[in-house]
Amino acid sequence: MSETKAIKSQRVVFPSEVKPATLLITNGRIQSIRDYDFECEAQDYGPLAILPGLIDPHVHFNEPGRTEWEGWETGTRAAIAGGVTTVVDMPLNCIPSTVDRASLRDKRDSMRGKLSCDVASGVERSQATPLTSRLSLRRVLSA
Numbered sequence: 001m002s003e004t005k006a007i008k009s010q011r012v013v014f015p016s017e018v019k020p021a022t023l024l025i026t027n028g029r030i031q032s033i034r035d036y037d038f039e040c041e042a043q044d045y046g047p048l049a050i051l052p053g054l055i056d057p058h059v060h061f062n063e064p065g066r067t068e069w070e071g072w073e074t075g076t077r078a079a080i081a082g083g084v085t086t087v088v089d090m091p092l093n094c095i096p097s098t099v100d101r102a103s104l105r106d107k108r109d110s111m112r113g114k115l116s117c118d119v120a121s122g123v124e125r126s127q128a129t130p131l132t133s134r135l136s137l138r139r140v141l142s143a
Helices: 072-081 101-111 139-141
Strands: 003-014 016-024 030-032 054-059 084-089 118-120
Touching: 054 072, 072 084
Parallel strands: 054 084, 084 118
Antiparallel strands: 003 016, 016 030
16 A cells, blocks of 8 residues: 655755755655645645755674674664665674675574665675675575
8 A cells, every 4th residue: 555645845955956845755755846835735844954865885784793883773773863774784794794695694684673774785705706796685685
């Protein structure tokens, strides 16, 4: 079932300008952008800015194995709190290091039910064979 909601602000950040606008969002995706005065039931954020989420391309979440440092749950919640909606996890600090299909599956399994933002991950290329260096989390998740 699709759910559409609307949010608006006097300050919506676009690539080339900041202007008032209303965003229509269906299933978590922006479907259309309308004038601020577009007639609909909307959450109005007034002068607060609405802007795209950031991507952090280099994080070290230490799960599995070292969650006392920082794991999926605390790391992705902190990312969202700071406006980061996607992180790219580096594969070295977990135990075991993510260097093959089996350790990538372990990493995938350790994520279940703990993510607050989008996560990309892979294997450590310097320690991987040519075959495993081409693995991606998407392929492992679909396997």
